[in-house]
Amino acid sequence: MHPRQALLTSQLGLVVKNANTLSRSYSSVPDAVGSQDTVGGIVSNIAQHLGMGEFATGGLQLAVIGGFLAGFRYFGGYFVDYVKKRVIVTANFDSRDESYSWILNWLNEHPYSNVATQFSVSTVISRGAQRLPGEGLDSTAPAVYFLPAHGLHILRHKNRFMWLNRERPSPSVAAAGGQSNGPAERISISTFGRSRAPLHNLVLEARTLFIERDKSRTVVFAADQYGAWRRTRSRLKRPLSTIVISHTVKDRLVNDAKEFLESENFYAERGLPYRRGYLLYGQPGSGKSSMIHSLAGELGLNIYVVNLSNKSLTDDTLGELVSDTPSRCLLLIEDVDSAFVQRTQGSANSSVTFSGLLNAIDGVAAQEGRILCMTTNHIERLDPALIRPGRIDVRILFENASQAQAAELFRKFYPGLPTQDALKLSKEFSSHIPEKRFSMAHLQGYLMGQKNNPIAGANGIQEWVQRHENNGGSDSTAYDQDQEVEEFGNTGCISGTSTPVRPATPARPATPKRIPFTLPEVRKPDE
Ligand SMILES: Nc1ncnc2c1ncn2[C@@H]1O[C@H](COP(=O)(O)OP(=O)(O)OP(=O)(O)O)[C@@H](O)[C@H]1O
Missing domain, CATH: 3.40.50.300 (P-loop containing nucleotide triphosphate hydrolases)
Structure with a gap:
């Protein structure tokens, strides 16, 4: 035999021997039962029965052990998942859903956000962590939110350890996953135990916190290019x-x-x-x-x-x-x-x-x-x-503005005026404004130019009106009827009782038509 061949044979013999030893070690059956009852023994018996040589028997034994290991690896994943499901409870939040904003807001309020060494800074609490216009415009400085950065975080909430994973898939992963609504960001929060109550309560707490935050506000959502609602x-x-x-x-x-x-x-x-x-x-x-x-x-x-x-x-x-x-x-x-x-x-x-x-x-x-x-x-x-x-x-x-509306607009524009002055000046102001000639926005624009000077606002209106009328004005012809x-x-x-609106000629009429109505009173539903 060639020396290399001899070496290979002796090495394989060693492996087969070890495999036999290994297969025996998995057996919980006592030796007294005989080597036939070990996995290796059973495999060699089958091999002998089939007339296989020692070399082929060793190969078969290795294949069987490999099969066992692969099987363990495959089913092991399921087993770990099964155990995880029994001892860990997890809540997932997707950035395409409104609840994502609740959790971000909750995180911002959570003490962990003040100590997290890896954090992200955002001027908005919104889905998808996108920079959206409008938030913070009511205050002089935009709001700033400090949130745990993407990755794993361990935090304590109500005497419980929780771990939070904030992940953002790359656009390619999102595309591969067929996420037509754009790449979604995800947050998962987990804790030990089988009861959902701790996470359930956390979600409700986050929702309440979020609603409180928006209580004095009206939130506007708009459709994005993916056909999903976004808080704008x-x-x-x-x-x-x-x-x-x-x-x-x-x-x-x-x-x-x-x-x-x-x-x-x-x-x-x-x-x-x-x-x-x-x-x-x-x-x-x-x-x-x-x-x-x-x-x-x-x-x-x-x-x-x-x-x-x-x-x-x-x-x-x-x-x-x-x-x-x-x-x-x-x-x-x-x-x-x-x-x-x-x-x-x-x-x-x-x-x-x-x-x-x-x-x-x-x-x-x-x-x-x-x-x-x-x-x-x-x-x-x-x-x-x-x-x-x-x-x-x-x-x-x-x-367009009636004189009564103009007077009221004036009074609301200068709320600090003493009642008598407010009445006198608003009357002076409105008396120069032709009925339903100018829009409220137009008049408001004029008053903005006299923000801190109501007297100048009242005195200057006549000249302003004349100037705009001479210029043809920027407002279209007034309506002739009341609101x-x-x-x-x-x-x-x-119903079927109302008079339908006739489709008009494409040309814009000077005075929009009044639509006749059939029920002059608002009826209560239970009347
Ligand atoms: N009746 C009104 N009372 C108080 N403010 C008004 C009134 N009408 C207009 N304004 C002011 O004018 C501006 C424009 O008003 P708004 O956008 O509501 O008008 P609009 O009728 O919706 O206009 P458009 O048809 O062009 O959209 C706002 O700043 C608003 O405060």
Whole structure:
């Protein structure tokens, strides 16, 4: 035999011998039973039975042992997982979900965030840890949040050890995982034990903390390019008293919305879709958006804004977005005329089709308990189907400033004035303003130039008005009628009593048409 061959044979013999020894060591059966009962023995017996040589027997024994080890490795993972599941409880949070913001906020408040040596700094608490505009604008300096950095952290909460893993997959991993909503960040929090209660309570605590933080604010969500809602900003609630419109209109609108939110049973008992739609229409800068923000604040609802001009928005994503809104929220579609002029004209400015919009508004997936608000400066351009009863239940006309509104705006603009002075100066101010000639935004702009000088504000208005009238003014022709709420049938779909709005000619009329209404009074649902 060749010396190398002899060496190989002797080495293999050694391995086989060791394998026999090893296989014996796994056996818990006493030697008295005989070597036949060990794994090695059984394998060699089978090998002998098959007429295999010593070399092949050793190979077979090695293969069997390798198989055992591979099997242990494979099933060992399951075993470890099984044990983990029985002694460790874990909660996972995904950045695409609102609960992620609760946890980030909770972490920011947690003492660990002050001592963590690896931490990230953020000016916003938001999903996806994205830099989003708007937060902190109400204060002079933007807020700063200190959060544990990505990676593993061990912290103590309510006398319990917990470990937290904050992970952000790379975009390639997210793409491979088919995450169409963009790469998601994840936080998992674990602790020993089988009870979910500690983590359950932690989540509830985080939610309460977050709600407290937003209590005095209205949070605005907007659809991102992936078709998911993103928190874009939160604003201090705007008091209703700062909106200068007819008090009757304001009260009726707010009461109507409040009544709706309390009438779930009424709708359920009658099998009516539980939603309510408002259309705020009229002059630019007359307070439509401000009224909606104020209304949301009053009702304690967050605002979900859909921008139909967003080219990445499709019928499907719009439908998903609407069905993804919480059951209590205000869904806002601003400047709805800019995307849809008339059904027949298609949707040149939007990837969403007209029927896609209608489906999203009242399709089966549309959320119950939702308030829909649409705004437009051109009601006459809207397709009647879009604003038919059931989709839009209440219409509110916003006009340019009346003299009474101008006077009230003046008084609210200078709240520190003694009553007598406020009355005198506001009268002087408003007397020079032609009825419904200028928008409230326009007048507010003028007053901003006289922020600290109410007397100059009152005295200078005449010259300002003359100047703007000579220039043709920047406001369009005034309406000739009073502000009012126009009320369709309460139940929307089954009404059929209202007079539909005729699609107007494409040319912009000087004076928007008033829409006739059939029910002058707001009816209570249980009347
Ligand atoms: N009726 C009003 N009461 C108080 N402030 C008003 C009123 N109307 C307008 N403003 C002020 O004018 C500015 C613009 O108002 P807002 O955006 O609400 O108008 P809009 O009708 O929604 O305008 P557009 O149709 O152009 O979107 C805001 O700063 C708001 O405070």
